[in-house]
Amino acid sequence: MAFLELQGLVKRYGEFSAVAECSLSVAKGEFVCLLGPSGCGKTTTLQMVAGFTPPTAGRVVLDGQDITGLKPSRRGLGIVFQSYALFPHMSVADNVAFGLEMRGVVAAERGKRVAQTLELVHLAPLAARFPKELSGGQRQRVALARALVISPPVLLLDEPMGALDAKLREEMQIELRALQHRVGITTVMVTHDQAEAMTLADRVVLMNKGRVEQVARPFEMYEQPNGRFSSTFLGKANVFEGRHEGQGVLVGDVCLPCLADAPRGPVDYIVRPERLVFAATGALVRGRVSARVFLGNHWLFQVETPLGTLQATQVNAGLPAVAEGDEVGLAWAAEQARVVARGA
Ligand SMILES: Nc1ncnc2c1ncn2[C@@H]1O[C@H](COP(=O)(O)OP(=O)(O)OP(=O)(O)O)[C@@H](O)[C@H]1O
Ligand SMILES: [Mg+2]
Known part of the structure; x- marks a missing residue:
């Protein structure tokens, strides 16, 4: 009570x-x-x-x-x-x-x-x-x-x-x-x-x-942030405006994966930097690393892609990281993305 x-x-x-x-x-x-x-x-x-x-x-x-x-x-x-x-x-x-x-x-x-x-x-x-x-x-x-x-x-x-x-x-x-x-x-x-x-x-x-x-x-x-504001005020997030018509969320001409029960129509597609992985094969989007920052326990990358500038983080496991200027592929799983109806 x-x-x-x-x-x-x-x-x-x-x-x-x-x-x-x-x-x-x-x-x-x-x-x-x-x-x-x-x-x-x-x-x-x-x-x-x-x-x-x-x-x-x-x-x-x-x-x-x-x-x-x-x-x-x-x-x-x-x-x-x-x-x-x-x-x-x-x-x-x-x-x-x-x-x-x-x-x-x-x-x-x-x-x-x-x-x-x-x-x-x-x-x-x-x-x-x-x-x-x-x-x-x-x-x-x-x-x-x-x-x-x-x-x-x-x-x-x-x-x-x-x-x-x-x-x-x-x-x-x-x-x-x-x-x-x-x-x-x-x-x-x-x-x-x-x-x-x-x-x-x-x-x-x-x-x-x-x-x-x-x-x-x-x-x-x-x-489960309920929109753009929550996802970027509590933690960092990549947020894209797109449309969900059933087969994934269309952002420009890139189709991003989402769960089947995600809301339809205009949506904000939200994915956190730590959920992005560098992928040699099966990349959802490709881009060029424009900035790399070392933060001790992890690396922060900025990657220029057709979706815009993406933020990705990677745990520092003591191995060399991808460098500024590198061409990389980025991937994440459908369940790592949060899809929220826009303008509701
Ligand atoms: N006595 C007042 N007369 C007119 N406007 C006021 C008055 N007190 C507060 N405001 C306005 O109300 C809004 C909210 O103010 P408030 O102090 O509650 O913000 P806050 O969230 O505590 O911000 P901060 O994190 O900076 O402390 C502000 O835009 C402020 O300028
Ligand atoms: Mg205050």
């Missing part, structure tokens, strides 16, 4: 729809990521749930109760904003205790809960430090502890790792995932980083231009 429900949320600023329509059911204990490009309405959606932005239309329902009209403070949600700020003149412990103090929790109980929460985010030894004496990742964890300490029913995170470098970000993602599992707290997190969404989310909500494009588990969304 849904624990948190966003029912037809809309936010308009004059003529402009920041969020054109967002409906979503989040189960208790679930970790959901709102993913999408800059300006697609992620923060606006989260702020409507938090209560800082009143929706133009729609409702927010928490545990069966309509909270759309409640003030943020009455919702009791744990929030880490996109640009979070710690109180610079307060120690780590005092920063975390602040929310409890505001709620009138007595000192003894406060001390206990702050200690527990700092333990949870591995910051207990740094309780007496001030924000300026912390690294970016540590500050981020203080912000997280501050949101968690009030034991909120829902945790709302807006790009909580935006300020971190790639390595620290990865570490924090793993920590956050483990923490969320331990505490079992229902979490809605905003990110524009697809790898972060795949790492953390039970389900990804992919947004584009104020609308929800697709909601799915990460593996499902990667394997």
Whole structure:
């Protein structure tokens, strides 16, 4: 059963729809990521749930109760904003205790809960430090502890790792995932980083231009993107516009293989770079390698073909790869392609 429900949320600023329509059911204990490009309405959606932005239309329902009209403070949600700020003149412990103090929790109980929460985010030894004496990742964890300490029913995170470098970000993602599992707290997190969404989310909500494009588990969304936008935002993809009349998908005058139950008529034909293989015989299309990039564990190739520029990747197995300028054939199996009706 849904624990948190966003029912037809809309936010308009004059003529402009920041969020054109967002409906979503989040189960208790679930970790959901709102993913999408800059300006697609992620923060606006989260702020409507938090209560800082009143929706133009729609409702927010928490545990069966309509909270759309409640003030943020009455919702009791744990929030880490996109640009979070710690109180610079307060120690780590005092920063975390602040929310409890505001709620009138007595000192003894406060001390206990702050200690527990700092333990949870591995910051207990740094309780007496001030924000300026912390690294970016540590500050981020203080912000997280501050949101968690009030034991909120829902945790709302807006790009909580935006300020971190790639390595620290990865570490924090793993920590956050483990923490969320331990505490079992229902979490809605905003990110524009697809790898972060795949790492953390039970389900990804992919947004584009104020609308929800697709909601799915990460593996499902990667394997079954519902169109061009999903396939190229989550992972890389070769996408061709073609027609499916029954014998395969015709792209220009090249016929590409697809499963018999693929939708008929105008379609987007989607195939991921790692599903393409170099084929001496039985090639579906031939072309010339125009670029080759070494990425350590794999190679990335660009191949100029009658279908356009294709991207192909190959695992680096320690063998020499095809070179720039080489003429190559490319092949893939029908079941490796995803065929989606276009303009539906
Ligand atoms: N108060 C406002 N008045 C007018 N337009 C706004 C307002 N707040 C946001 N917008 C617009 O609404 C759209 C969605 O903004 P939002 O902050 O939700 O995007 P986002 O998906 O969080 O992007 P980012 O990844 O850059 O943080 C943007 O085009 C933004 O310019
Ligand atoms: Mg934002």
